[in-house]
Amino acid sequence: MVPEEVFNEIGTNRQRYIERLSEFLQIPSVSTDSAHTADVQKAAAWVLARLKGLGFQVTLHETERHPVVYGHLHTDPDLPTLLIYGHYDVQPPDPLDEWVTPPFSPSTRDGFIYARGATDNKGQWFTYFAAMEAILAVNGKLPINVKVLVEGEEEIGSPSLEPFLKKHLGELETDAIAISDGSQFAPGMPAITYGLRGLSYLQVDVQGPRVDLHSGSFGGLVANPVQVLSQLLAQLKSADGSIAIPGFYDDVRELESRERQEMAALPVDEVELKKYLGVDELVGEPDYGPVERRSARPTLDVNGIWGGFSGEGAKTIIPARAGAKVSMRLVPDQRASTVNGLFENFIRSKAPPGVKLQITDLHGSDPVLVERDQAAMQAAVRAIKIGFGKEPIFIREGGSIPIVSLFKELLGCNNILLMGWGRPDDGAHSPNERFFLEDFHCGIRSAAALLYELKQALTGSNPPPARVAGKASS
């Protein structure tokens, strides 16, 4: 049971939390852009200082790229331990001209806070910080042991985290892991995510002539790299919307009928969804519903394309080169490494003469399914019910959190609690990213409740069920 004083403390400090979060959101910690390296470091230092302020023993672990902030606050060795994960890096803010207010000047309006990182992940991570601050202010100590790991490379595929985890396996041992980096199913419908899609992200570069050529003088003589690239990308999908790469679906596990029923029962207002997305029609595999297509079926998207002249007016050239970023969302039991290989083989087999291809694997992660029937998961259900006043539903999510499969495999922890406080239309990765302030508040309440509920669920004569050191069996 959470002491009422903790909730009072949280209620009293609502405005202060927003100001504190705004401070964090002002740091343009864009991890993919090397021009922002100093900002990324600033964000890490900010997190470190906050945890230190709560009494955490903290360390800034340098990596090849962006540092990992790690801290722990031990209450009692006989109590269970929770590892809270978050990331302080953000997606690039472009296209900049579509932001109503600048991405790194947080602005509150209509009950939302707008900024890059508001929901993904600074705002959601901050709820745990605020919850612990409130508990410590009221009680002087946390109900369980807490470890906090905040990385700066989530948006670029967490390349440094695997080596970090491998190096610190013993130190990171935990009974449960809390991650709030997703969203509720719909506004007011909190959810626990038990499935995540994986990701294969590649870049295809096509080199044609040595330099841009005059299309009048040389049109009809050379292969045009933009056309070649278009032809290659066009062949990745069949007319029915399925992915045409041979073998792509071989490892896709069919959905259980329980899951298909649950997903079919979820309320999806297609009219509203189309309006929100700004499209006349939803598309996708005809045999699957929208919830299945966006969360439990594999997909392929071109994330960007470039080549030749894109300025004002007309320039009559045959471009020297073209390129595209292509990513595939994977589902169990697909593996990113296998899919990358299938993709590359397919593209190479379709490449016409007269161009050179380069295919670069930019990052990948495997899909994850977490066991739903565990004590820690039930504690999370109760915590959300307390925090949001509503019982959460179980869902699968379309995005990827590469760290989840790493945690599962390396730390051997199956109690991975994926509880998104945000909303599907918060605009993570889009212009005008935002976080509803009421969700922020309920998230803080839920985070506080989680520490108490986990104490109750995992403390007892039996060793905590999922506390297995080292590598898990699968």
Add this chain to the structure above:
Amino acid sequence: MVPEEVFNEIGTNRQRYIERLSEFLQIPSVSTDSAHTADVQKAAAWVLARLKGLGFQVTLHETERHPVVYGHLHTDPDLPTLLIYGHYDVQPPDPLDEWVTPPFSPSTRDGFIYARGATDNKGQWFTYFAAMEAILAVNGKLPINVKVLVEGEEEIGSPSLEPFLKKHLGELETDAIAISDGSQFAPGMPAITYGLRGLSYLQVDVQGPRVDLHSGSFGGLVANPVQVLSQLLAQLKSADGSIAIPGFYDDVRELESRERQEMAALPVDEVELKKYLGVDELVGEPDYGPVERRSARPTLDVNGIWGGFSGEGAKTIIPARAGAKVSMRLVPDQRASTVNGLFENFIRSKAPPGVKLQITDLHGSDPVLVERDQAAMQAAVRAIKIGFGKEPIFIREGGSIPIVSLFKELLGCNNILLMGWGRPDDGAHSPNERFFLEDFHCGIRSAAALLYELKQALTGSNPPPARVAGKASS
């Protein structure tokens, strides 16, 4: 006969001409880019001042966009008149990082002058100026009447020229028109171009979702505009390299067997050509040779494409929109307006649901064939033989000079003399554009000779054969 003193004068001033041209080349008169409007005006003023210096009566004609410089120097109403056309605007210089020396800091090395506009068209136009300056220095007057028209919109399709010509039809009446805006067939193989391809240039914009979307959250639900665009572009060509737009070839006039023989006889070193272009293979319609494909057959090229994320690293989005510039080179008897319509119908018929299309006609010009057997053309043959020391061959060129069909139709002048002084590998429209200084010199000699040869060819008891006022019959 050209007085020997004129050639001596030209020889004496070689270095001075290069310096004068360098001055012109330093002006970044990029007509397509509104940021360069002032530079374009500066280039116009530069041309105006030069002509005025020779004693021309000059006028700067303002247009909707960039001014037309027009001047005339009348020698004797009984003598024939030559209209010299050129353009002082240039292509954009990007990609900038591929230039060895900056595009607007002319640099001479290995016998070439390097700069944007060196060959297209500042350097080639300047040969006429230098020739007239030399003749006037030696003789005090030109052998015939000369009109000079230099525009600033050639690289954007000469939109203001048609209204200008229509307004000044009487003033522009001429016996022959000289245009040096192409190239020799090969270094040391001067040529007269009797055919030019036309151009249809369009932009295709595809709008998908309202904003960039998280590809994890929404992948599988919406049509991806980059993929849709790729599919549309891929369908424009058949597997054999032919253009798949229905009706596209309907108006293509087959080559005469004389032409096919001439083209087959032209020396094409495919190994050297591939090396120059930096490609392993030449591609194109299998039933036509390389000279035919690049100059006398219609083609289609994507000139540029854009959409979504093209920065460093990985951004997992479904882009909101994508676009491409697509152009087609046309041959007799295709018409740009007809082809634009066929293109748009085809693209619209192939558009899948879930996206919105916009197709914009950026510019167009019709193809041209000029009669080879005329007195003025034979004068041009002799002038080039004098200037370059070699008899020119007759060729068709792959590029477009929209003004040529306008001249033919509006001024009713069939004596259009297309004499390129440059080389095919001068890099017009490419980085490191250049002009061989020996060609520059021979071009000046040829330009001088042309004035004398035209006097001889077109002066006589009979009225000049092609002097027809008003609109020509076809």
